[in-house]
Amino acid sequence: MRLRALLDTDALGLRLLGGEGELDRTVRGVMTTDLKDPSRYLSGGELVLTGLAWRHGAADSESFVRILAGAGVAALAAGEAELGDIPEDLVLACARHRMPLFAVNESVAFATITEHVVRQVSGERAGDLAAVVDRHRRMMTSGPAGGGPDVVLDLLGSDLDLRAWVLSPTGRPVAGSKLAGTALPAGVCARLAAEHLTAVRSGRRGPHRVVVGTTAYSLFPVRPSGRSAGAGRDVRETVLSDWLLAVEADAGDWPAERLDLLQGVTQLIAVERDRRDAARTVRRRLAQEVLELVQSGAAPAEIAARLRVAAPVLLPGLGAAPHWQVVVARVEWDGGEMDGGPVAQSLLEEMLVDPLTTGPEHADRIAVAHTDGEAIALVPLPAVSSEHDGSETGLLADALLAAVRDPLSAGLDDDGRLTLGVSAAVHSAEGLRGALEEARHARRVAAARPGRVCAAGHQELASHVLLLPFVPDDVRRAFTARLLDPLRDYDRRHRAELIPTLEAFLDCDGSWTRCAARLHLHVNTLRYRVGRIEQLTSRDLSRLEDKLDFFLALRMS
Numbered sequence: 001m002r003l004r005a006l007l008d009t010d011a012l013g014l015r016l017l018g019g020e021g022e023l024d025r026t027v028r029g030v031m032t033t034d035l036k037d038p039s040r041y042l043s044g045g046e047l048v049l050t051g052l053a054w055r056h057g058a059a060d061s062e063s064f065v066r067i068l069a070g071a072g073v074a075a076l077a078a079g080e081a082e083l084g085d086i087p088e089d090l091v092l093a094c095a096r097h098r099m100p101l102f103a104v105n106e107s108v109a110f111a112t113i114t115e116h117v118v119r120q121v122s123g124e125r126a127g128d129l130a131a132v133v134d135r136h137r138r139m140m141t142s143g144p145a146g147g148g149p150d151v152v153l154d155l156l157g158s159d160l161d162l163r164a165w166v167l168s169p170t171g172r173p174v175a176g177s178k179l180a181g182t183a184l185p186a187g188v189c190a191r192l193a194a195e196h197l198t199a200v201r202s203g204r205r206g207p208h209r210v211v212v213g214t215t216a217y218s219l220f221p222v223r224p225s226g227r228s229a230g231a232g233r234d235v236r237e238t239v240l241s242d243w244l245l246a247v248e249a250d251a252g253d254w255p256a257e258r259l260d261l262l263q264g265v266t267q268l269i270a271v272e273r274d275r276r277d278a279a280r281t282v283r284r285r286l287a288q289e290v291l292e293l294v295q296s297g298a299a300p301a302e303i304a305a306r307l308r309v310a311a312p313v314l315l316p317g318l319g320a321a322p323h324w325q326v327v328v329a330r331v332e333w334d335g336g337e338m339d340g341g342p343v344a345q346s347l348l349e350e351m352l353v354d355p356l357t358t359g360p361e362h363a364d365r366i367a368v369a370h371t372d373g374e375a376i377a378l379v380p381l382p383a384v385s386s387e388h389d390g391s392e393t394g395l396l397a398d399a400l401l402a403a404v405r406d407p408l409s410a411g412l413d414d415d416g417r418l419t420l421g422v423s424a425a426v427h428s429a430e431g432l433r434g435a436l437e438e439a440r441h442a443r444r445v446a447a448a449r450p451g452r453v454c455a456a457g458h459q460e461l462a463s464h465v466l467l468l469p470f471v472p473d474d475v476r477r478a479f480t481a482r483l484l485d486p487l488r489d490y491d492r493r494h495r496a497e498l499i500p501t502l503e504a505f506l507d508c509d510g511s512w513t514r515c516a517a518r519l520h521l522h523v524n525t526l527r528y529r530v531g532r533i534e535q536l537t538s539r540d541l542s543r544l545e546d547k548l549d550f551f552l553a554l555r556m557s
Contacts, residue, residue: 001027001120003075003100006047012116013108014077017091019100025074030117032110036060037067044072047117049110051079058089065093075100079110149269153177156247156265160258163248166222166269167193168350169240169411170404175269184246188212190407192219196244197411200235207251207262218251219244222266222273236333239411240418241346243273280349286310287367287378294433304429310367311380322380324432325394326423327352328439330374330447334415341370347418348377351404352395374443376436381425397422397442397457409452419446420455476556483553486536498536501529505541506551 004023006014016023028045031038034053042048048068055061068076076099078086086103094101104113149166156162157177165184166175171193173183184192191212196219199208207218222243245266251259290310293303311322329348331340348368368377381394400420408418421443423435438458446456487498501519505526508515516526530541539546 001117003027003047005120006102006117009116011108012113013105014113015103015105017086017101017103018095019075019098022075022098022100025100027074027117030114032114036064039067039071042068042071042073045074047075047077047113048073049077049079049104049113051110052087052090055087055090058087061087061090061093062096065090065097065099069097069099073099075102077102077104077113079104080106149175149272150177152265152268165189165246167196167244167246169193169197169242169244169347169407170351171407172350174243192217192246193244193407194410195219196221196246197239197407198413200239200242201411201413203235207247207259209250209252215248216250218247218249220247220262220266221245222269234338236338236416237343238346240331240343240408241350243269245269282313283367284345284369286313287369287376288371290367290378290432291369291371291376291436294436300429303432307429307432310378323394323425323427324435325379325381325425326432326435326439327377327379327395327400328374328421328436328443329377330419330443331412332373332417332419339373341373341375344375344418345370347408348375351400352377352379374440376439394425395422397446397455397460401453401455405451405453412452416452417447418453419443420453421446422455422457424458480553480557483537483539483550484557487533490532490536496529496532498529498533501526502533502550503554505530506547506554510541510547 002023003025006012006027007016007023026045027047029043029047030049031041031046032049033041034051035041036054038048054064065076076094078090078101080086080103086101091101093099104110153164153166153175154177156164162177164177165173167189168174171186171189171191173189176183192210195210196208199206199219200221207220210217210219222245223238245262247262251262286306286309290303290306293306307324327348329344331344331347333340345368349366352366352368366377366379368375370376379395397420400422412418421439421441423439423442426432426435442456442458442460445460446454449456484499487502490496491498501515504518505515508518512523512526516523519526521529533539534541539549541547541550
C-alpha cells in the first residue's frame with residue numbers, strides 16, 4: 001500500500017507533519033518501537049510507530065531518524081499521547097533525511113494502525129501472488145518448466161507466510177517451501193497422506209482439515225491438469241497416484257479469494273506433474289520392450305543389448321552395467337471390472353523412490369510397464385557386489401511395505417487390495433527371466449495373506465513360508481484344529497497358557513533352561529506344562545516331526 005492511502009483513512013487519526021513529496025512510497029509492513037536503535041529489527045519498507053520514549057533530548061532525534069533512513073523505512077508515525085505536540089527537533093531531523101513524518105492522535109491506539117496496515121498489505125500480497133502464479137501457469141503450460149513445485153511453494157512462504165509441502169500418495173515429500181525449513185517427520189507425512197486418501201475415497205471435497213498433535217493442516221488435492229473429480233472418471237483410477245498439497249494452516253475460515261489462490265497453486269503443481277509423467281514415456285517404453293523380450297523367450301544377447309540401452313537412461317553416468325531387480329504389483333478392486341494395471345504402474349513409479357530423497361526427478365530412475373492387470377518395474381542397482389560384506393542389496397519387501405502400508409490401506413478403503421512381489425538382484429540378462437518369475441511368485445505369496453496391502457520378497461521363497469499360503473483353507477483349518485484346539489480349550493478353562501508356552505518352547509529350539517528363563521518359570525513348571533501339551537495332543541515334543549507339526553500349525557493359525 002502507499003503512504004498516501006494512510007491519510008485517506010480518517011479512523012487512523014494521522015496528521016502529516018512533513019514529507020509530502022514522498023507519499024508514493026510503498027508500505028510493506030509495520031513496526032512499533034521505543035528502542036534508541038531498532039535497526040536489527042528493520043528490513044525496509046516499514047511504517048514505524050513510536051511513543052518517543054527513546055527521546056531524552058534534542059540530539060536523540062537526529063540519531064534515531066538517521067538509523068531509520070539507513071534501514072530504508074517508509075515513514076515514521078509518532079504518538080502525541082506522551083509529549084503532546086511532536087518535538088520540533090524530530091520534525092527537522094525527518095526533513096533532513098527525507099523521512100515522511102505523521103503525528104498520531106492520542107485517541108488512536110497503535111494497534112488500530114497496525115491492524116489496518118497488516119490487513120491491507122496482506123490483501124495486496126495475495127493479489128500480487130495470484131498474478132505471479134497466473135504468470136507462471138501460463139509460462140509452464142507453453143514452455144520449459146520454471147523450477148518445479150518448489151518455486152511456487154517459496155512464493156507461498158514469502159508472500160503469504162504459509163508453510164507448505166507437496167506429498168505423494170504414500171507420504172513421500174516431493175517438494176517443500178524454504179519457509180518450511182526441515183522436512184516433515186515421516187510419521188506426519190504418512191498420516192497426512194492417509195487422511196487425504198480417506199477423504200478422497202469418501203467423496204469429500206477439498207481442502208481437507210487434519211490436526212496432527214496441536215498443528216492444523218489443510219490438504220488440497222493435486223489432480224493432473226485437464227482432469228477433475230467430476231469428469232466421469234472413477235476415483236479409484238487416480239486416488240493411489242495423485243499428489244496432494246499440505247499447508248500448515250486451517251483453511252476453514254479463509255476467504256474465497258485465498259482458497260481460489262491455493263486452487264491455482266495446485267493447478268500449477270499439476271502442470272509440473274503432467275510434464276514429469278510425459279517424461280516417463282521413454283522409460284515406460286524401455287520397460288515394455290525388455291518385458292516383451294523376456295516373456296517371449298528372446299536370446300539373452302538380445303535382452304542384454306536392450307538393457308545396455310536402458311542403463312544410461314535410468315542411471316546416467318554409471319560406468320559399469322548395473323544389477324537389476326524386478327518388482328511386480330497388482331491392484332485389484334472388488335467386482336474385477338477395472339483394469340488395475342495402469343493404477344499399479346503409476347503407484348510403483350511413486351513408491352520405488354528412496355524416502356529420504358525429495359523432488360520429482362528422483363522417481364525417474366526406474367522403468368515400469370503394465371500388462372494383464374499387473375505392473376512390472378525394472379529397477380537398476382549400481383553394480384556393487386554384496387559378496388564383499390555379505391549384506392543384502394537393493395529393495396527389500398518388508399521395508400517397501402512398511403513405507404506405504406498405512407496410507408495406501410486408507411486409499412484402498414474396503415474394496416481394494418495391493419500385493420507386491422520383489423525379486424533378488426540379478427546381474428545379467430540370463431537372470432532377468434528368473435527374476436521376473438521370482439517376483440511374480442512372491443506376489444502370489446503376498447496375495448495369499450490377509451490385509452489390504454501385502455508384500456513378499458525372494459527370501460521367503462526358500463522357506464516353509466512359500467508352501468503355507470497354497471495349502472487349501474479347509475486343510476489348514478483341519479490341521480490346526482487337530483493340534484491346537486485341545487490346548488486352546490484347556491487354556492480357556494484353566495488359564496494355563498499352554499499355547500504361549502508351546503510357542504516359546506519351539507522358539508527356544510527346545511531348550512528347557514532358555515525357555516524357562518524367557519517365561520520366568522521354574523524348569524519343573526515348564527516340564528509340567530510341556531507334559532500337559534503332550535498328554536492333550538498325543539504328541540512327543542522331543543521328536544523332530546512333532547515339533548515341526550506344531551510349528552506349522554502355529555504359523556497357519
